[in-house]
Amino acid sequence: MAASIAVFSGGLKVKVGVLAVQISSLPLRRELPRYFSSSSKKIAAISSSIRVSAVYNQHQRHRISWSRIATFCTVAPDAGTTVSAEESEKKSESQEEEDNVKETANLLDIKVGRVVKAWQHEEADSLYVEEVDIGEAEPRIICSGLVKYVPLDLLQGASVVVLTNLKPRNMRGVKSCGMLLAASDAAHENVELLVPPQGSVPGDRVWFGNEDDLEQLPEPAPPNKVQKKKIWESVQPLLKTDASGVSMLKEYLMRTSSGLVTSKSLKNANIS
Numbered sequence: 001m002a003a004s005i006a007v008f009s010g011g012l013k014v015k016v017g018v019l020a021v022q023i024s025s026l027p028l029r030r031e032l033p034r035y036f037s038s039s040s041k042k043i044a045a046i047s048s049s050i051r052v053s054a055v056y057n058q059h060q061r062h063r064i065s066w067s068r069i070a071t072f073c074t075v076a077p078d079a080g081t082t083v084s085a086e087e088s089e090k091k092s093e094s095q096e097e098e099d100n101v102k103e104t105a106n107l108l109d110i111k112v113g114r115v116v117k118a119w120q121h122e123e124a125d126s127l128y129v130e131e132v133d134i135g136e137a138e139p140r141i142i143c144s145g146l147v148k149y150v151p152l153d154l155l156q157g158a159s160v161v162v163l164t165n166l167k168p169r170n171m172r173g174v175k176s177c178g179m180l181l182a183a184s185d186a187a188h189e190n191v192e193l194l195v196p197p198q199g200s201v202p203g204d205r206v207w208f209g210n211e212d213d214l215e216q217l218p219e220p221a222p223p224n225k226v227q228k229k230k231i232w233e234s235v236q237p238l239l240k241t242d243a244s245g246v247s248m249l250k251e252y253l254m255r256t257s258s259g260l261v262t263s264k265s266l267k268n269a270n271i272s
Helices: 031-038 040-105 211-216 223-228 231-238
Strands: 004-008 011-016 019-023 110-120 128-133 140-144 159-163 169-171 174-176 182-184 191-193 205-208 239-241 247-249 252-256
Touching: 040 231, 040 247, 140 174, 205 211, 223 231, 231 239
Parallel strands: none
Antiparallel strands: 004 011, 011 019, 110 128, 110 159, 110 205, 128 140, 169 174, 182 191, 205 252, 239 247, 247 252
């Protein structure tokens, strides 16, 4: 450690690094010569004191620096861990919500059907009445507001997708026991019936997910529960066709054991 001694008119000042020792009580003319000439021991004592003080101050500075570093290192991992835990919790909640939507949607009893016969409703210009085979002993009677969108001759014999566990509705004197599912554009100017995959037969169940999910599907909810819990109302806004025309519930594919349910030409469309 280097030291410098400077003499001022007011006294003696010794500088070592950041430490300054000022001896102002020693008169220059009388005391200074006697002080230095008396013995070298006093100078050695001052030097020793300066060295001890400088080392102590330097040690204190290092203690402060390391204390700050230690504090920073202690806080930083805790903060990072907290953010990571929050993100993990959000992802977990998001995944749980998606699984719940899928499970809810699979409580709907959606089946492949075939229109056996169709005619225009006698009391409503916008409605067709259809007899639809969905694999039951007798065809179901269903009313559909498709007159403006689907020619009657194309409806005859068509393979369709039917929501079957809705409570029957009286539609101008005809009890409708189900609903044909269709895709429509945003303006609802173009409407197409959903198309089951080739190889599907009336009565095949339609579900959301992958092929392996068929073995774990829940039993369809009874119509009263579907109405009370508003299951269809909660699921329907999430039903779309993708850019290829494949029907989906969010990212879950709509399918039968024979393949995917599609729209003939409507892409990125709503399903209702």
